[in-house]
Amino acid sequence: MLAFVARSMAKPSHLLKPLAPRKLPGRYLAHQEGLPTLPVPPLQQTMDRYLLALQPIVSEEELTHTRALVEDFRKPGGVGERLQKGLERRAKKRENWLSDWWLKTAYLEYRLPVVVHSSPGVVLPKQDFQDRQGQLRFAAKLIEGALDFKTMIDNETLPVEYLGGKPLCMNQYYQILSSCRIPGPKRDSVVNYATGKKPSTHITVVHNFQFFELDVYCSDGSPLTTDQIFIQLEKIWNTSLQTNKEPIGILTTNHRNSWAKAYNNLIKDKTNKESVRSIEKSIFTICLDAPIPRVSDDVYRSRVAAQMLHGGGSRWNSGNRWFDKTLQFIVAEDGSCGLVYEHAPSEGPPIVALLDHVIEYTKKPELVRSPMIPLPMPKKLRFNITPDIKNDIEKAKQNLNIMVQDLDIKVMVFHHFGKNFPKSEKVSPDAFIQVALQLAYFRMYGNACATYESASLRMFRLGRTDTIRSASVDSLKFVQAMDNPGQQEQEKVELLRRAAQAHRSYTDMAIKGNAIDRHLLGLKLQAIEDLVSIPELFMDTSYAVAMHFNLSTSQVAAKTDCVMCYGPAVPDGYGVCYNPMAEHINFAISAFNSCGDTNAAQMAHYLEKALLDMRLLLQSNPRSKL
Ligand code: COA
Numbered sequence: 001m002l003a004f005v006a007r008s009m010a011k012p013s014h015l016l017k018p019l020a021p022r023k024l025p026g027r028y029l030a031h032q033e034g035l036p037t038l039p040v041p042p043l044q045q046t047m048d049r050y051l052l053a054l055q056p057i058v059s060e061e062e063l064t065h066t067r068a069l070v071e072d073f074r075k076p077g078g079v080g081e082r083l084q085k086g087l088e089r090r091a092k093k094r095e096n097w098l099s100d101w102w103l104k105t106a107y108l109e110y111r112l113p114v115v116v117h118s119s120p121g122v123v124l125p126k127q128d129f130q131d132r133q134g135q136l137r138f139a140a141k142l143i144e145g146a147l148d149f150k151t152m153i154d155n156e157t158l159p160v161e162y163l164g165g166k167p168l169c170m171n172q173y174y175q176i177l178s179s180c181r182i183p184g185p186k187r188d189s190v191v192n193y194a195t196g197k198k199p200s201t202h203i204t205v206v207h208n209f210q211f212f213e214l215d216v217y218c219s220d221g222s223p224l225t226t227d228q229i230f231i232q233l234e235k236i237w238n239t240s241l242q243t244n245k246e247p248i249g250i251l252t253t254n255h256r257n258s259w260a261k262a263y264n265n266l267i268k269d270k271t272n273k274e275s276v277r278s279i280e281k282s283i284f285t286i287c288l289d290a291p292i293p294r295v296s297d298d299v300y301r302s303r304v305a306a307q308m309l310h311g312g313g314s315r316w317n318s319g320n321r322w323f324d325k326t327l328q329f330i331v332a333e334d335g336s337c338g339l340v341y342e343h344a345p346s347e348g349p350p351i352v353a354l355l356d357h358v359i360e361y362t363k364k365p366e367l368v369r370s371p372m373i374p375l376p377m378p379k380k381l382r383f384n385i386t387p388d389i390k391n392d393i394e395k396a397k398q399n400l401n402i403m404v405q406d407l408d409i410k411v412m413v414f415h416h417f418g419k420n421f422p423k424s425e426k427v428s429p430d431a432f433i434q435v436a437l438q439l440a441y442f443r444m445y446g447n448a449c450a451t452y453e454s455a456s457l458r459m460f461r462l463g464r465t466d467t468i469r470s471a472s473v474d475s476l477k478f479v480q481a482m483d484n485p486g487q488q489e490q491e492k493v494e495l496l497r498r499a500a501q502a503h504r505s506y507t508d509m510a511i512k513g514n515a516i517d518r519h520l521l522g523l524k525l526q527a528i529e530d531l532v533s534i535p536e537l538f539m540d541t542s543y544a545v546a547m548h549f550n551l552s553t554s555q556v557a558a559k560t561d562c563v564m565c566y567g568p569a570v571p572d573g574y575g576v577c578y579n580p581m582a583e584h585i586n587f588a589i590s591a592f593n594s595c596g597d598t599n600a601a602q603m604a605h606y607l608e609k610a611l612l613d614m615r616l617l618l619q620s621n622p623r624s625k626l
Contacts, residue, residue, distance in 0.1 A: 028156045031160055032169065032461055033461075035169055035459070035461040036461070037091065037461055038091070038096050038097060038098055038099075038457060038463055038513050039091075039460075040084070040088050040097060040519065041514045041516070041519045043074060043081065043084040044074060045514070046516045046519045047070050047074045047080070049515075050516050050520065050546075051070060052473065053471075054066060054542050054545075054546060055473050056448040056471045056472060056473055056475065057447075057448055057450050057545055058541075058542045058545050058546075062541055063542065065540070065542070066540055069536050069540055073536075079527075079535050080523065080535075082530075083526045083530070083535075084523065086526040086529070086530060087523065087526050095462055096460065097522065098457075098464075098521075098522060099462040099463070099464060101525050103344060104187065107343060107344035108181075108188045108189065108190070109188075110256070111255060111256045111257055112255065113253055113254060113255055113256070113399070113403065114323050114343070115252075115253040115310050115403060116309055116403050116406075116407055116567040118342075118343050118566075119340055119342050119566070120341060120343060120348060120351075120566040120577070121307075121308025121309040121338060121340045121564070121565050121566070122308060122338045122340075122341075122351070122352065122355060122562050122563070122565070123301055123562055123588065124355075124359065124560065124562045125560070125561050125562065126304075126335045126337075127331075127335040128335065130333075130334060130335060131333065132237065132333055134335070135288065135331055136230055137230055138331055139229075139288060139329075139331045140229035140230035141226050141362040141366075142329055142331065142358055143203065143226075143329075144223065144224075144226045144229060145359075145360075145361025145362055146283075146284060146354065147283075148223075148357070149354050149357045149358065151223075153174060163456060163459060164459075164508075166459045168458040168459060169462060169463050171461075172347060173346075173350050173353075173354075174194065175190075175326070175345035176326050176327055176341070176346045176351060176354065177194055178192060178194040178199065178282070178283050178284075179191060179192040179194070180279070180280035180324050181324040181326070181344055182324065183256050183259040185257060185260045185261070188256060188260075188344070190344050191280060200281045200283050201216065201217040202214055202215045202278070202281070202282050203282050203283050203285065204279045204282040204284075204285040204286070205233065205236050205286045205288065205378065206285060206286070206320045206321065206322070207236055207237055207240040207320070208240045208241065208242060208320075209245040209246065209248065210240040210381075211248075211275065211278075211279060211322070211380075211381040212236045212378045213379040214229075214233075214236065215376075215378070216229065216283070224375075226366055227366075228375060232375060232378055233286075233288070235377055235378060236288075239377075240380075246383070246390065247319020247320075247393065247397070248319070248385070248389075248393065249318070249319050249320065249321045250314055250318055250319050250393055250400055251263070251266065251393060251396050252321070252322055252324045253318060253323055253396055253399070253403070254395070254399055258392075258395070261392075263276075265388055265389060265392065266392075271384055272384055272389075274381075275381035275383055278379075278381055279322050279325060280324075280325075282325070284325070284326070284327040284328065285321070285322060285328040285329070286328075286331065287317070287320045287321055287328055287329065287330045287331070288320070288332075289311075289317040289330055290317060290332065290333060291333045291334035291336075292312065292334060293312075293316075300336075301411035301413070301563075302409050302411045304336045304338060305338075305409045305411050305563075305565040306404075306407060306409050307332070307336065308330060308338040308339065308340050308565065309340065309407065309409070309566070309567065310400065310403060310404050310407065313400060313401050313405075314400060317330075317332070318400055321340065324342055326342045326345050327341050327342075327354075328340050328341065329358075338562070339351070339355065347454070348554065348556035348577075349456070349556060349557075352558040352560075352562070352564065355558065355560060355562065356558055356559045356560050359560045359562075360559075406592050406593050406594050407567060407590060407592065407593070408591045408598070408599065408600045408601075409565060409590045409600055410588075410600035410604045411563060411565070411586070411588050411589075412586075412588075412589065413585075413586055413587075414584060414586075414607075414608055415584050416584075416608075416615070417583065417584070417585075417611075417615060418580055418581045418583040418585055419580040419585070420582050421615060425623075426623075427497065427500045428504040428507075430503075430507065430580070431499075431500035431504045431507070432614065433555070433578060433580065433611070434451075434453060434475075434553070435470075435478065435496065435499045435500050435503060436607060437451070437470065437551060437576060437607060438451070438470060438476075438479050439478070439482055439614065440603060440610040441550070441551060441603075441606075442476075442479035442480070443479075443483070443606055443609075443610070444602065444603065444606050445597075448475070448476050448479070449548075449550035449551055449573075450469070450471065450545060450546050450547065450548055450549050450551075451470040451471045451549065451550070451552075451553065452468075452470075452551065452553060452569065453467065453468040453469075453554060453555070454467070454468075454553075454554045455467065455468045455511050455515065456511055457510075457511070457513060459512070459513070467510070467516075467517035467518075468506050468507050468510050469506065469515075469517075470503060470506075470553065471551075472502045472503065472506065474495070474499040474501075474502035475499040477495050477499070478495040478496050478498070481495050482495075482613070489617065489620065489621050490621055493617055493618060493621045496614060496618070524538050549569045549573060550572065551574055552569035552574070552575050553578075554576075554577050554578075555577075555578055555579070555580065556577055556578075557579055558579050561579075562579060562586065563577065563578065563586035563587065563588045564577045564579070564588065565588030566588075566590065567590050571594070572592075572597055572598060573591070574589055574590065574591050574598060574600070574603055575590040575591075576588070576590075576607075587604065587607065589603050589607070
């Protein structure tokens with residue numbers, strides 16, 4: 001069991017023990033308790049499927065070597081069986097055998113900066129305002145909408161979600177508000193202040209690198225109205241006009257070990273400690289950004305994506321963030337807006353569901369309000385910057401600016417068709433997009449690569465994700481055939497349909513808890529926990545290739561015409577996130593400029609072509625009506 005230690009400065013009402021659900025009576029708990037527990041897949045099944053998953057991405061020679069290792073690992077009475085039993089024992093004792101391991105391995109012990117490497121952003125459609133008034137009005141409405149969503153969480157009236165007809169775990173919704181990541185020397189933690197004796201009642205507002213505590217509830221517990229919030233935001237704006245402040249928030253962009261050291265240094269000072277605590281406790285953050293540099297319409301969305309992911313660097317809006325905060329809405333003066341979120345407590349879908357609600361809310365006509373009572377001035381959060389802290393900020397700025405320069409991001413709106421087209425062809429839209437990605441990659445590089453697509457495990461209590469391995473034997477057969485002039489068109493169609501079907505089958509297996517990646521991770525972590533040596537299977541080249549995800553992809557479907565974006569998982573890879581709408585698809589593709597072999601715009605180009613060619617192939621060879 002992991003121990004999450006409270007920081008001395010704060011006594012949070014609820015430490016996020018490995019995603020433990022809040023102790024709530026009633027509907028939520030009853031719902032959660034009714035959910036099945038995550039199964040441990042059968043060992044032999046995972047071994048067979050692992051070998052199958054390797055086929056398209058490793059050489060025959062590597063595969064032969066790995067087959068021998070697998071045979072040794074899976075033999076009766078062997079290491080595999082022993083570890084499997086350990087996992088099964090673990091599963092009997094816990095609500096979810098994986099969730100705390102996953103939280104620790106994927107997030108809290110991950111040492112690269114959360115910026116670009118872990119925290120996703122969301123690009124919203126450009127809003128129809130061009131000045132401060134419009135910015136603050138929209139921000140006020142957005143805050144009210146988010147508080148409206150919070151009321152549903154607090155009252156447990158949030159409708160339960162379903163996937164494939166099965167109810168989903170709703171725990172992540174209870175982790176995204178009033179929470180914050182806190183850096184630690186080897187492992188971070190997440191604190192949550194949503195419940196307890198004094199649940200949070202304020203949000204953090206940042207403008208010109210200056211942080212404010214804004215109370216968003218009246219003394220009777222009702223949330224402030226849009227008008228009241230607007231007036232409070234104006235007060236904040238007017239008292240933060242100076243643009244020469246130290247960008248203290250940039251500290252949160254650093255490598256986690258460096259940030260942990262700087263954090264301890266920062267909170268030695270009592271005032272700083274109180275300010276940091278206020279940010280951590282707040283329900284969420286609103287970043288009132290300066291306008292982003294003007295660019296052509298063509299690159300506008302890509303520029304906004306970069307702003308959401310990193311803020312544009314130390315000279316732009318990066319100091320207008322506290323990147324450890326779980327949820328940060330960003331509203332810039334020129335109408336560009338979106339959010340960035342810290343990934344540890346939640347996957348994209350709950351964040352986007354909240355965003356859908358908020359955006360719908362901002363469209364509602366405003367009610368006529370009764371006369372307003374005067375409200376206190378929002379509290380400015382002060383920081384005493386010692387020479388050491390200044391030094392830490394300077395180092396963080398340098399590192400951040402390198403990251404900013406390195407991120408290559410392209411948002412592509414694919415206008416030609418949306419998910420309705422594959423549906424009309426009786427093909428799963430997600431599978432169609434994933435096969436197109438395989439085709440695009442193959443055309444660019446001449447081979448398949450390890451490809452990650454997130455699959456929801458929320459059918460299970462405290463479930464997070466597993467991996468759909470989109471590069472399959474069938475997808476490789478299709479992409480090899482597609483540009484082969486010697487291949488019949490009808491054969492290509494068959495191969496395309498088979499590849500899509502294989503993807504959909506993998507998806508079904510994954511969401512039912514039978515994929516291989518988390519199981520393999522579990523077996524490896526069980527070996528570490530049992531203090532036995534790491535089995536050779538995990539030291540093998542094939543395993544390294546399988547875990548080197550050159551394509552790290554995710555569908556995050558939203559009702560809003562937005563797109564989520566994130567950085568690549570490996571230095572020579574791509575991050576590809578997409579939102580398939582009915583008649584178009586929004587893609588955000590990222591790469592690193594420091595890698596000579598990758599290029600986000602080029603990948604977008606090849607992806608567009610792959611999607612179009614696949615449509616043409618299906619349309620030119622209609623299915624028989626029989
Ligand atoms: N013929 C016609 N329609 C089909 C079809 C077919 N053969 N196969 C699927 N469809 C339909 C579905 O019924 C669905 O219809 P809807 O739009 O009315 O709901 C639609 O097409 C979409 O289905 P599909 O494209 O197959 O994908 P999905 O919605 O089942 O999503 C995943 C697949 C993997 C994205 C989803 O299971 C999942 O796990 N999502 C969470 C991912 C996540 O957590 N990401 C965030 C990480 S930060």
